[in-house]
Amino acid sequence: MLWVDKYRPKTLDQVMVHTDIAHNLKKLVTEQDSPHLLFYGPSGSGKKTLIMALLRQMFGPGAEKVKVENRTWKIDAGSRSLDLELTTLSSANHIEMSPSDAGFQDRYIVQEVIKEMAKNRPIDTKGKKGFKVLVLNDVDKLSREAQHSLRRTMEKYSAYCRLILCCNSSSRVTEAIRSRCLNVRINAPSEEQIVQVLEFIGKKEGLQLPPGFAARIAEKSNRNLRRAILSFETCRVLQYPFTNKQAIPPMDWEEYISEIASDIMKEQSPKRLFQVRGKLYELLINCIPPEIILKRLLYELLRKLDAELKHEVCHWAAYYEYRMRLGQKAIFHIEAFVAKFMSIYKSFLIATFG
Amino acid sequence: KPNIEWPKSHQRYRTMMMEKMDILNTWHHKIPPYIARNLSASSFVETLISPLLHILSPPTIRPVAFQLLSDKEKNDLAQLVSTMVSYTITYKTVKSDILPQTQRCDVVDSLARSLVPPISDFINLKDYTSNHYVLSIAIKQLLVHDVRLH
Numbered sequence: 133m134l135w136v137d138k139y140r141p142k143t144l145d146q147v148m149v150h151t152d153i154a155h156n157l158k159k160l161v162t163e164q165d166s167p168h169l170l171f172y173g174p175s176g177s178g179k180k181t182l183i184m185a186l187l188r189q190m191f192g193p194g195a196e197k198v199k200v201e202n203r204t205w206k207i208d209a210g211s212r213s214l215d216l217e218l219t220t221l222s223s224a225n226h227i228e229m230s231p232s233d234a235g236f237q238d239r240y241i242v243q244e245v246i247k248e249m250a251k252n253r254p255i256d257t258k259g260k261k262g263f264k265v266l267v268l269n270d271v272d273k274l275s276r277e278a279q280h281s282l283r284r285t286m287e288k289y290s291a292y293c294r295l296i297l298c299c300n301s302s303s304r305v306t307e308a309i310r311s312r313c314l315n316v317r318i319n320a321p322s323e324e325q326i327v328q329v330l331e332f333i334g335k336k337e338g339l340q341l342p343p344g345f346a347a348r349i350a351e352k353s354n355r356n357l358r359r360a361i362l363s364f365e366t367c368r369v370l371q372y373p374f375t376n377k378q379a380i381p382p383m384d385w386e387e388y389i390s391e392i393a394s395d396i397m398k399e400q401s402p403k404r405l406f407q408v409r410g411k412l413y414e415l416l417i418n419c420i421p422p423e424i425i426l427k428r429l430l431y432e433l434l435r436k437l438d439a440e441l442k443h444e445v446c447h448w449a450a451y452y453e454y455r456m457r458l459g460q461k462a463i464f465h466i467e468a469f470v471a472k473f474m475s476i477y478k479s480f481l482i483a484t485f486g
Numbered sequence: 487k488p489n490i491e492w493p494k495s496h497q498r499y500r501t502m503m504m505e506k507m508d509i510l511n512t513w514h515h516k517i518p519p520y521i522a523r524n525l526s527a528s529s530f531v532e533t534l535i536s537p538l539l540h541i542l543s544p545p546t547i548r549p550v551a552f553q554l555l556s557d558k559e560k561n562d563l564a565q566l567v568s569t570m571v572s573y574t575i576t577y578k579t580v581k582s583d584i585l586p587q588t589q590r591c592d593v594v595d596s597l598a599r600s601l602v603p604p605i606s607d608f609i610n611l612k613d614y615t616s617n618h619y620v621l622s623i624a625i626k627q628l629l630v631h632d633v634r635l636h
Contacts, residue, residue, distance in 0.1 A: 133565075133567060133568050133572050134538075134541070134572070134573075136568055137520075137521050137524070137572065140524065141553055165544045175529050175533065176529075176533060180523065180524045180525075182502075183526065184523065184524070196520065198519045198520075198523070199516065199519075200519055202515075219515055221519050221523055228523060231525065233511075269526060270526060276617065311487050358529075358533050358534075359533050362537035362538070362541075363537055365537070366537040366541055367538040369540060369541050369544045369562075370540060370544070370545065370619075376517045381536070381537070381540055381617070382536075383532075383533075383536045383537075384535075384536045384609040384611070384614070384616050385531065385532075385536070385609075385611070387614070387616075388611050391613075391614065410600070410612060411611070411612060411613070413495065413499050414611045414612050415497060415611070416500055416503060416611075417502045417506060418506055418515075418532070418607075418608045418611065419503065419506050419507055419510060419527075419528065419608070420531055420532065421528060421532070423516060424532065461496065463499070464594055465494065473522065
């Protein structure tokens with residue numbers, strides 16, 4: 133079992149990062165009627181861990197006994213009939229799902245699941261809780277139509293069904309939904325907090341950490357706790373006892389982007405741009421999200437740039453990222469940014485060195 | 487005259503990207519829920535696959551009989567098998583008698599390197615060499631056997 137799973141807190145009391153939030157959540161569900169909740173924050177910050185611990189607080193250890201179901205719903209959508217298929221996890225008291233997996237049909241999934249949960253609500257009102265909980269993942273990836281549908285449905289059935297929404301970016305969840313949920317912001321852990329977790333795991337595993345070793349891992353983790361713990365276990369597997377200067381292996385896709393940045397800096401020509409495009413396609417094909425490619429590429433380019441150009445390059449990265457979100461084909465916008473960068477950089481070189 | 491390539495290369499990219507995403511989604515559904523529920527398939531490549539491939543290929547395992555291993559080595563091996571089981575990972579096995587004699591060595595060697603699901607494909611980027619250690623076939627066969635016992 134990986135350490136990232138082995139040492140994941142199961143209860144709100146065990147939570148190491150975000151202890152104040154865990155404490156508040158515990159109070160919230162102890163007082164009977166909990167509202168809809170919206171958890172938001174970056175990947176690897178602990179949103180899912182807190183949600184799972186919260187469910188356990190609400191429903192006891194039974195919340196961990198989930199079964200995987202591949203379900204099909206038959207939807208009567210006016211002039212046509214649809215079969216929607218989706219995988220869900222469910223316990224006696226809750227369902228977890230990622231409705232955006234249904235693609236453009238996500239609005240129907242949202243409606244049907246909540247309706248169904250309302251129909252199947254527990255009759256015994258003397259039982260522990262009078263409602264069921266629906267956990268919706270990646271809510272910021274839902275289409276506008278699905279979010280509108282969700283807002284209507286969550287109002288209509290709120291007496292029987294409480295929602296726990298989870299997303300990375302709350303700005304891409306409509307105001308109408310946000311205003312009907314208690315918003316719980318889960319910050320990325322600080323490097324100090326990550327060091328504490330790594331030292332805790334090191335102690336449990338009986339490991340000796342050289343001074344500053346955990347801090348180096350934390351620094352390279354981009355404040356992503358999952359990444360930090362995986363890096364820590366990787367270092368343990370590659371070489372133990374640890375050494376002071378032991379290398380912390382990078383993400384392959386980040387190394388690849390670093391090489392792309394070097395390619396761009398070395399030559400600014402149509403031929404080089406064509407080669408760069410091929411490499412960008414490689415990343416997209418291997419499921420690296422385009423906004424992350426652009427962000428990382430900018431980071432690598434800035435590291436190699438004179439201060440004079442940084443502001444302008446940042447402006448164009450933001451410009452093309454914005455356009456990328458409006459469009460459908462990410463490669464157009466990433467390549468446009470590369471072309472613009474090459475143009476700016478080449479002009480700078482000519483002006484500086486003649 | 488410029489060579490306009492958009493339609494063909496973009497269509498190829500779309501097809502391959504959907505195939506790769508399918509691999510991730512299928513894998514995600516096979517991982518036991520107590521682990522899978524904490525991950526989304528889109529974070530697999532971003533955060534999980536590079537370090538996981540290192541963890542799955544420790545340079546320290548010796549291909550000797552179990553009783554000859556030290557306690558530390560036994561523990562490390564058990565930890566590795568446990569990780570493979572919990573993430574539903576194994577190595578593809580090939581019955582060598584199916585293949586003609588002349589091809590047997592090369593093809594078996596090649597196929598025996600394959601992880602199932604094929605997660606190392608996600609770091610096989612054009613013009614890029616990753617520095618992941620490669621386990622010997624003997625060790626892979628040992629791991630396949632131990633994973634199957636679970």
